[in-house]
Amino acid sequence: MQTIQLNNVRKSYDTFVxxxxxxxxxxxxxxxxxxxxxxxxxxxxxxMMIGITQPDSGEIHVFGKPFERKSLERIGYLPExxxxxxxxxxxxxxxxLAELHGMGRADATAKARxxxxxxxxxxxxxxxxxxxxxxxxxxxxxxxxxxxxxDFVIMDEPFFGLDPVNAGLLKDVLLDLKKQGKTILFSTxxxxxxxxxxxxxxxxxxxxxxxxxxxxxxxxxxxxxxxQIEYVGDDNFLRETQLVGSYNNYGNYVEVRLAPGADSxxxxxxxASRSRVNKFELMEPSxxxxxxxxxGKTDA
Amino acid sequence: MRSMFLIARxxxxxxxxxxAFLIMTILIPAIMGGSLFLPALFMKKTQSGAKHLVVVASDxxxxxxxxxxxxxxxxxxxREKEGPSMRRGAAAxxxxxxxxxxxxxxxxxxxxxxxKVQAKVLDGVVWATVENLATKKVPFITRNVSSLExxxxxxxxxxRALQRNTLATKGLxxxxxxxxxxxxxxxxxxxDGKPAGNGTSTIFTAIFQIMVLYMSVLLYGVNVMxxxxxxxxxxxxxxxxxxxxxxxxxxxxxxxxxAVGLTQIAIWVALGLFYSGxxxxxxxxxxxxxxxxxxxxxxVVFYLLGYLLYSAMYAAVGAMCNSQQEAQQLSQLVTLPMVxxxxxxxxxxxxxxxxxxxxxxxxxxxAPLTMYARIVLQMxxxxxxxxxxxxxxxxxxxxxxxxxxxxxxxxxxxGKKPTLPEIVKWVKxx
Numbered sequence: 172m173q174t175i176q177l178n179n180v181r182k183s184y185d186t187f188v189x190x191x192x193x194x195x196x197x198x199x200x201x202x203x204x205x206x207x208x209x210x211x212x213x214x215x216x217x218x219m220m221i222g223i224t225q226p227d228s229g230e231i232h233v234f235g236k237p238f239e240r241k242s243l244e245r246i247g248y249l250p251e252x253x254x255x256x257x258x259x260x261x262x263x264x265x266x267x268l269a270e271l272h273g274m275g276r277a278d279a280t281a282k283a284r285x286x287x288x289x290x291x292x293x294x295x296x297x298x299x300x301x302x303x304x305x306x307x308x309x310x311x312x313x314x315x316x317x318x319x320x321x322d323f324v325i326m327d328e329p330f331f332g333l334d335p336v337n338a339g340l341l342k343d344v345l346l347d348l349k350k351q352g353k354t355i356l357f358s359t360x361x362x363x364x365x366x367x368x369x370x371x372x373x374x375x376x377x378x379x380x381x382x383x384x385x386x387x388x389x390x391x392x393x394x395x396x397x398x399q400i401e402y403v404g405d406d407n408f409l410r411e412t413q414l415v416g417s418y419n420n421y422g423n424y425v426e427v428r429l430a431p432g433a434d435s436x437x438x439x440x441x442x443a444s445r446s447r448v449n450k451f452e453l454m455e456p457s458x459x460x461x462x463x464x465x466x467g468k469t470d471a
Numbered sequence: 472m473r474s475m476f477l478i479a480r481x482x483x484x485x486x487x488x489x490x491a492f493l494i495m496t497i498l499i500p501a502i503m504g505g506s507l508f509l510p511a512l513f514m515k516k517t518q519s520g521a522k523h524l525v526v527v528a529s530d531x532x533x534x535x536x537x538x539x540x541x542x543x544x545x546x547x548x549x550r551e552k553e554g555p556s557m558r559r560g561a562a563a564x565x566x567x568x569x570x571x572x573x574x575x576x577x578x579x580x581x582x583x584x585x586x587k588v589q590a591k592v593l594d595g596v597v598w599a600t601v602e603n604l605a606t607k608k609v610p611f612i613t614r615n616v617s618s619l620e621x622x623x624x625x626x627x628x629x630x631r632a633l634q635r636n637t638l639a640t641k642g643l644x645x646x647x648x649x650x651x652x653x654x655x656x657x658x659x660x661x662x663d664g665k666p667a668g669n670g671t672s673t674i675f676t677a678i679f680q681i682m683v684l685y686m687s688v689l690l691y692g693v694n695v696m697x698x699x700x701x702x703x704x705x706x707x708x709x710x711x712x713x714x715x716x717x718x719x720x721x722x723x724x725x726x727x728x729x730a731v732g733l734t735q736i737a738i739w740v741a742l743g744l745f746y747s748g749x750x751x752x753x754x755x756x757x758x759x760x761x762x763x764x765x766x767x768x769x770x771v772v773f774y775l776l777g778y779l780l781y782s783a784m785y786a787a788v789g790a791m792c793n794s795q796q797e798a799q800q801l802s803q804l805v806t807l808p809m810v811x812x813x814x815x816x817x818x819x820x821x822x823x824x825x826x827x828x829x830x831x832x833x834x835x836x837x838a839p840l841t842m843y844a845r846i847v848l849q850m851x852x853x854x855x856x857x858x859x860x861x862x863x864x865x866x867x868x869x870x871x872x873x874x875x876x877x878x879x880x881x882x883x884x885x886g887k888k889p890t891l892p893e894i895v896k897w898v899k900x901x
Contacts, residue, residue: 185896218883221713223709223712223713223883224883240716243713243714244714246713248709248710248713250706250709250710250713252706252709253706254702254705254706254707254708254709254710255705255707255710256485256701256702256705256707257701257705258485259481259485267477267481268710268711270477271474271477271478271711271714271715272714273473312710315710316710
């Protein structure tokens with residue numbers, strides 16, 4: 172079953188088209204990445220999915236039915252712009268937000284305590300939000316999105332500003348949710364995170380979907396025409412434009428994207444003739460590179 | 472709907488627990504009472520003290536008559552006798568003034584006496600020479616040229632002294648003159664036959680209540696604006712909006728904050744009932760006349776109507792802006808019509824039935840304060856009351872609708888402050 176489905180959704184503000192005929196669907200129990208540079212239309216798309224704004228045209232189906240506000244009780248949302256009532260106590264705040272999602276008071280209180288224990292902030296339940304560190308506030312916001320046990324979780328830049336330990340903690344929670352059959356949508360411009368977590372993606376730029384499909388589909392589409400080379404010596408081969416389409420020099424090694432029609436063996440010979448080659452590996456392009464290439468192309 | 476009550480409950484509980492609520496509950500009546508009392512107390516101090524006057528008269532006899540008359544009139548002055556007075560505070564027998572008579576009407580003496588007034592050795596000099604009295608133009612040298620009341624009193628006493636003198640020369644006896652000059656005691660009675668009670672005290676308590684009403688509407692209206700700004704600034708808005716419709720969020724906020732105001736009024740009424748037996752601060756503030764069913768009911772009605780009208784506008788202002796600084800200018804624009812009645816209050820309390828008073832009590836933006844003022848002073852005809860409330864309710868409906876649209880779009884807009892054409896656009900596409 173599809174948790175959410177967007178059909179030719181469009182939204183414009185005055186003359187600016189924020190979302191331009193975007194369509195995608197997310198299968199239940201999968202992790203979906205909504206990717207794009209800043210200002211691409213990710214947040215505008217999400218806002219329509221949760222009824223904060225209405226699309227100018229197109230349809231949104233949630234849990235197999237046309238969008239209705241009742242569905243919002245089964246959706247959890249972590250917005251990119253984090254926000255909590257600063258003067259409110261942590262427990263009161265979590266219970267309040269859960270009640271807004273239709274939960275009962277007692278149930279919400281018990282669940283809030285459970286979650287805070289799990290995310291290691293149980294001792295802060297009676298503190299005001301403004302007294303907590305930024306990382307802790309993040310965790311509370313994270314709990315607020317999940318407390319009412321939503322079937323569909325929308326996370327806008329969930330790991331932003333978290334240290335690796337806490338990011339790991341949250342990632343485990345999300346993977347656990349996936350195991351329970353929940354659907355998760357990630358919105359981010361951090362490709363490295365998505366690669367580890369997502370089953371499928373939709374890349375949007377300037378309001379348009381420029382690339383979508385399962386992660387393996389997307390990657391295979393771009394083929395194994397990337398080469399990672401570790402070498403000592405002269406780097407003139409990088410300027411052989413018939414062979415090298417583009418490259419990223421990381422210092423210790425260089426990642427080369429082959430020019431269209433170029434043969435990797437020819438490149439190897441070119442490198443070997445002038446420098447010592449320690450490693451020469453054909454590989455799939457990283458999502459980041461795909462992202463850069465696609466976005467660069469559509470911007471041009 | 473459930474979400475609206477949840478929002479209202481949160482707003483109410485979070486506010487009622489704060490120290491600010493407690494402080495405001497005490498401070499509003501204290502400030503309003505104080506701003507009326509302190510000047511009164513101060514005036515009393517400066518005015519009731521004995522003054523030292525000199526009456527310069529080429530004819531010593533007429534000088535004596537004037538001097539006596541001034542002090543006699545001070546004892547008889549209805550303003551002085553009336554007791555609780557807005558201007559002079561509590562009733563106390565006015566002290567006699569120390570009045571000398573001087574027959575030296577030379578220019579040299581005039582300069583000397585003027586200098587003494589300046590040096591505060593004397594408080595005033597009446598220059599009542601025969602010629603001046605004949606032309607009925609008498610100079611009065613005083614430092615307080617702006618104290619109209621005092622000047623008027625002295626002027627009246629001189630006129631009466633002249634009358635007395637003339638009547639005496641016509642052969643009337645002292646007691647006849649006394650009877651002739653005795654002022655009429657006018658006691659005001661309302662059309663329904665009740666004694667009007669103490670006039671100045673009624674005005675005083677009316678102004679006090681209107682100021683408290685003004686403060687309540689303003690305070691809680693601005694509170695709504697700040698609540699919207701807080702949600703916008705802390706970006707908690709987005710989380711809340713992911714389940715709550717904007718109209719319920721706005722309505723819940725207005726209800727919750729409004730209920731805090733009602734709670735505050737209830738506390739005031741309770742305290743008022745508790746203290747109404749004792750004379751508060753030994754003053755002109757007549758608590759018994761405030762704490763009656765009619766004033767309480769209408770106070771609550773006009774608080775609610777005024778608050779609904781203004782809080783909706785403040786909510787829209789909050790939604791349009793990104794910071795308190797930005798909101799300040801716009802909110803002043805909203806506050807402006809509420810301040811107008813305060814400028815007119817002096818007129819309204821004197822002429823509650825005048826066309827201007829009726830007009831401002833019909834105009835919805837000024838109606839909450841001015842109609843309440845009229846009710847306290849003199850119950851207006853029922854059709855005027857009905858028209859005022861009807862217009863107000865209709866306006867509230869329109870304003871809430873309009874502000875709701877601005878709110879809906881505004882709360883999601885960050886960045887620069889919208890221009891007027893942009894706001895018009897919001898209203899259209901919301």
